Amino acid sequence: MEFVYPGIIGILLIINFFTVYRIVRLKQKQQHTSPDEYTKGLNALVDHNLPEALEKLKRAAIKDTANIMAYIRIGDILRESNKFEGAIKIHRQLTVRKNLDKIQRLKIYEALVLDYMAAGQFEQAIEYASLMLALDKDNLWALEKQLECYECSAQWEQAFELKQKLQKRQNSTDKRILALYKVEQAKFLLQKGQEKEALGCFKEARKLDETCAPAYLEQAEYLMQHNQSGDALKILKSFVENVPGEAHLAFENLKIILFELGHFSEVEVIYQAAFQKNPDNIHLLSVMAEMSERKGKHEEAVAYYNQILARNPNAMSIWLANLKCHEKTGQYQAATELVFEWLQKIELNQKRFRCQVCLYEAEKPFWLCPECHSWDSAEYQF
Numbered sequence: 001m002e003f004v005y006p007g008i009i010g011i012l013l014i015i016n017f018f019t020v021y022r023i024v025r026l027k028q029k030q031q032h033t034s035p036d037e038y039t040k041g042l043n044a045l046v047d048h049n050l051p052e053a054l055e056k057l058k059r060a061a062i063k064d065t066a067n068i069m070a071y072i073r074i075g076d077i078l079r080e081s082n083k084f085e086g087a088i089k090i091h092r093q094l095t096v097r098k099n100l101d102k103i104q105r106l107k108i109y110e111a112l113v114l115d116y117m118a119a120g121q122f123e124q125a126i127e128y129a130s131l132m133l134a135l136d137k138d139n140l141w142a143l144e145k146q147l148e149c150y151e152c153s154a155q156w157e158q159a160f161e162l163k164q165k166l167q168k169r170q171n172s173t174d175k176r177i178l179a180l181y182k183v184e185q186a187k188f189l190l191q192k193g194q195e196k197e198a199l200g201c202f203k204e205a206r207k208l209d210e211t212c213a214p215a216y217l218e219q220a221e222y223l224m225q226h227n228q229s230g231d232a233l234k235i236l237k238s239f240v241e242n243v244p245g246e247a248h249l250a251f252e253n254l255k256i257i258l259f260e261l262g263h264f265s266e267v268e269v270i271y272q273a274a275f276q277k278n279p280d281n282i283h284l285l286s287v288m289a290e291m292s293e294r295k296g297k298h299e300e301a302v303a304y305y306n307q308i309l310a311r312n313p314n315a316m317s318i319w320l321a322n323l324k325c326h327e328k329t330g331q332y333q334a335a336t337e338l339v340f341e342w343l344q345k346i347e348l349n350q351k352r353f354r355c356q357v358c359l360y361e362a363e364k365p366f367w368l369c370p371e372c373h374s375w376d377s378a379e380y381q382f
């Protein structure tokens with residue numbers, strides 16, 4: 001029995017020693033992997049101190065090569081410093097590591113999408129966004145980045161399909177962007193000389209969104225340049241018909257075509273029709289005023305100018321046109337009154353104090369500019 005007790009005590013001591021040793025080693029190891037360096041790196045990142053962040057994160061990564069996030073962030077900093085190749089290299093090296101979990105993989109691919117986009121290599125960015133979607137098919141971020149890549153690389157067909165898919169998910173029925181994609185596709189096809197396909201795309205755009213202005217105007221412009229004025233005229237007329245609010249955008253080309261064809265009076269008929277549909281439109285009012293003046297109907301023109309000024313009192317060119325019109329008809333008294341009225345309006349609109357740094361204006365003096373936060377930047381204006 002005397003020999004048994006010391007034996008047990010000895011074994012217990014040895015077990016105890018190993019337990020203490022393991023705890024100490026674990027602590028040492030934890031200190032060794034130093035979450036501190038990583039945290040310091042993140043803090044430097046928050047402070048936008050990129051060199052410091054890079055140094056701390058590099059140290060964290062060397063001490064603990066399993067710290068994937070440290071490597072990802074090192075690459076991110078390189079990308080933000082426009083060192084795209086370095087960023088891509090670091091992030092790509094991470095992809096071949098074993099035992100990555102899904103979240104880590106997604107983070108790495110996300111970084112690569114951003115790297116390749118920043119480098120203007122959209123095909124590769126699309127590829128990595130696809131890898132994200134293979135892991136997580138509903139990843140909205142990846143889908144949106146893919147769309148951005150398609151737009152940036154003029155892949156309008158793909159952009160169209162993807163946008164449709166996204167809109168379905170968001171229950172959106174807005175066809176405006178889809179129509180604009182078709183217009184861009186048409187322009188792209190025209191550049192490649194595929195006229196028939198391009199004209200088809202313009203047509204589709206108008207079908208998607210009847211008010212899509214470039215779907216009419218761009219096609220008309222192309223047709224005019226290729227001696228198909230008749231067809232251009234048809235398109236421009238249907239534009240004025242369908243989008244009267246923006247009809248003025250077509251007037252310049254309408255005038256050119258109709259004068260070319262010798263149909264002078266038709267210009268006026270089209271203007272009138274557009275104006276009657278949209279009597280409040282400032283652009284159309286000014287076209288009507290111009291027309292009245294040309295016909296020598298100055299009083300009519302003045303009435304149009306006054307309507308415009310009632311809506312937009314700061315339209316300097318309209319004040320001037322109005323004055324000239326008064327002058328032509330010898331209404332000097334009325335012209336003088338008009339000048340006074342105009343000057344008063346200008347004075348009312350003028351704010352007295354202006355920041356010399358950012359041109360912010362205010363009625364009352366200020367010492368700290370609310371816009372650009374400059375001190376003592378306000379000056380009184382005479």
Ligand SMILES: [Zn+2]
Nearest residue numbers: 355358369372
């Ligand atoms: Zn300012």
